[in-house]
Amino acid sequence: MVKSISAGLLGLGTVGSGVVKIIENHQDKLMHQIGCPVEVKKVLVKNQDKKRDVKIDSYKLTTNVEDVLFDPEIDVIIEVMGGIEQTRDYILTALRNKKHVVTANKDLMALYGSELLTVAAENECDLFYEASVAGGIPILRSLVEGLASDRVTKMMGIVNGTTNFILTKMSKDGRAYEDVLAEAQALGYAESDPTSDVEGLDAARKMTILATLGFSMKIDLDDVRVKGITEITEEDLQYSKQLGYTMKLIGYAHRTGDHVEVSVQPTLLADSHPLASVNDEYNAVYVYGEAVGETMFYGPGAGSMPTATAVVSDLLGVMKNMRLGVNGRSAVAPQYPKQLKLPDQMFSKYFLRIHVKDQVGAFATLTALFSERGVSFEKIIQLPVKDSELAEIVIVTHQASLKDYEEVLQQLNDLEIVKSVKSSYRVEGDGSL
Amino acid sequence: MVKSISAGLLGLGTVGSGVVKIIENHQDKLMHQIGCPVEVKKVLVKNQDKKRDVKIDSYKLTTNVEDVLFDPEIDVIIEVMGGIEQTRDYILTALRNKKHVVTANKDLMALYGSELLTVAAENECDLFYEASVAGGIPILRSLVEGLASDRVTKMMGIVNGTTNFILTKMSKDGRAYEDVLAEAQALGYAESDPTSDVEGLDAARKMTILATLGFSMKIDLDDVRVKGITEITEEDLQYSKQLGYTMKLIGYAHRTGDHVEVSVQPTLLADSHPLASVNDEYNAVYVYGEAVGETMFYGPGAGSMPTATAVVSDLLGVMKNMRLGVNGRSAVAPQYPKQLKLPDQMFSKYFLRIHVKDQVGAFATLTALFSERGVSFEKIIQLPVKDSELAEIVIVTHQASLKDYEEVLQQLNDLEIVKSVKSSYRVEGDGSL
Structure with a gap:
């Protein structure tokens, strides 16, 4: 009988702080579900002395990643530090040390997801990444389990909150792109360098992950045709409205027969489409399955607590598997070879x-x-x-x-x-x- | 190594036919996920000679329930026949014979869910019922797994397609209740005796299931205050619209501290609410969690193929558990004693x-x-x-x-x-x- 389960955190920023808070605030609920306590044992930080808005014993903080990756008592590594190459090394090291991994890192999963999942399976470890797409929306689980029996033919996602916020304000208030971008930056919805959001790259990474799972086919970032929102004018939005459409940045993934296409581009959506009323910083993923028809999953796409909810739900999944002794068995390799539409x-x-x-x-x-x-x-x-x-x-x-x-x-x-x-x-x- | 997995069907009506079709059409996908074929081995029907729109070998049909329940080769019983008392007996018999059960039966789960889940756990069997609430929407899974780490404080559901269809037509076209009901009956969206739908009882059953899971508290059908849509007039709808609201039949479940309330009643929803644009026969469940904030799950609430998708996804869950040898371990007993608000x-x-x-x-x-x-x-x-x-x-x-x-x-x-x-x-x- 496991007495307690220990997690090690890589990163204690926005999402990391949320993870610590949820594990503390919802300890009762977590214990009820897995039958033993969960503890955050070590946290990798850049600066041990920084003031933080989350309560955590200072002896748990370390600036040395090995204190986390090689701690024999740590069962699960939660990666919420971001970054790509170095982070990939950390996760590979963790998996090879038989530690399960939960990550919120879409950049990493879009680029190296396939490699990491293979190494996880080889080491009988879980690697879960629900938080990497659409923050608080349990969309990956819904694709992999809820719609597991169906054949998904189309996915459309509003998977970037920053651009949805900007387009909503431009459409509703008739304001110019630069003006709304400045507001979004002031509110913390957009980075000081917004390129990755407004040029569609962030959305493309998420669509890579969604398309790979939904179509059971390894889709790479380079397969996604990408166009951002920077050239959308007030005139375009006015004509959209006049014609009965709402302009959204849509991640589009479509399968015809055995061939697929994936793109991210500004799209005029009919006002009656369920995605058309997804406003402000909210995200939503619309999924069309041959048998189920139209479904949509809506929620906050980012933010400390929503993203942390997805991370801790994944952590719970790992812990349930630990108790059942079935870790590393849930990932399914892509069923189909990649075939892109011309x-x-x-x-x-x-x-x-x-x-x-x-x-x-x-x-x-x-x-x-x-x-x-x-x-x-x-x-x-x-x-x-x-x-x-x-x-x-x-x-x-x-x-x-x-x-x-x-x-x-x-x-x-x-x-x-x-x-x-x-x-x-x-x-x-x-x-x- | 399991060579194949066999299911027995109780019922071959709308949903049952859909289940047979999906298992046949998506056999490749199912096999890829579980590594062995799935077969429907026996089907309980009322009339063996009835013409059906689904291909199935006639020797598989039987009018004797024991042929299904006691077939030693059948691993999973799929209950899609409806009904309550007799069906409960069948499912209890199946579970005590160590057969896993998947059911789409909300009436049964609302009344006897707690008993059936207990017997399932005692026999180390799975009992899954995703299809019982909101057909094609994987909402139970999302509550139990996707939002597992959060504390749900509010759920609002449009969980009855018939009444949503009627209210949508009344609101949009200014038509009278009786007129739209007649159309819904002609289209097959409403039963010839529509009482259970229009008086809110069907929605109340689903809310019982949702509240029990979402609040981890055993809620009974009698705990739900219920009011249907039969008294809604065109004047009410006009005033709603004028005031910026949309009238919907809303299943409402709310927790304050340790106390909860559950009701089904016509509600004026602010037009800006995500549920307000859920139209026609579609269903949606809005979930508010302390950490995640607002989420919504949208899709078809009924129909042969959508409901069958949920059933077969549950069947896949059972089969994955069989391969891992962990059946009967996923249900979690309610965490809290029932405390209703005054x-x-x-x-x-x-x-x-x-x-x-x-x-x-x-x-x-x-x-x-x-x-x-x-x-x-x-x-x-x-x-x-x-x-x-x-x-x-x-x-x-x-x-x-x-x-x-x-x-x-x-x-x-x-x-x-x-x-x-x-x-x-x-x-x-x-x-x-």
């Missing part, structure tokens, strides 16, 4: 805003170009551009292949009557105009 | 619509009555009632205890100026007027 296999509707010279025959020239490529129009708005000789044309296409659509885009730029292609986005669902 | 411990805002005689001093009399009981007004609308000497008064109160509010209601009925109390509902969140 651009002529990816179909979507698109929104396109262009400025053309306002002259006789301009529209006919455009129409001819699109119809040559078999790209047809679902909706069109044409308006004069103030104080200019230009007309603004907004088009929502019917379903077209990415190959055809990109050729149309290319040729548009070459047309003499086209002043500029102002913007172009994926469209999901039917708007209302 | 009416003076239940707080809410309320919507109230009354007809009063349109005479001098009427409003002052009303105001005095409310303020005596400490129930204050957040919003008031007063309008004359057409072709009468009456005025219609609509009130949204601030937070008040149920005790105070019910006394106000009682005394209103006794007031000479009050013609009638037309309607009264719980209110959740802030509207927009």
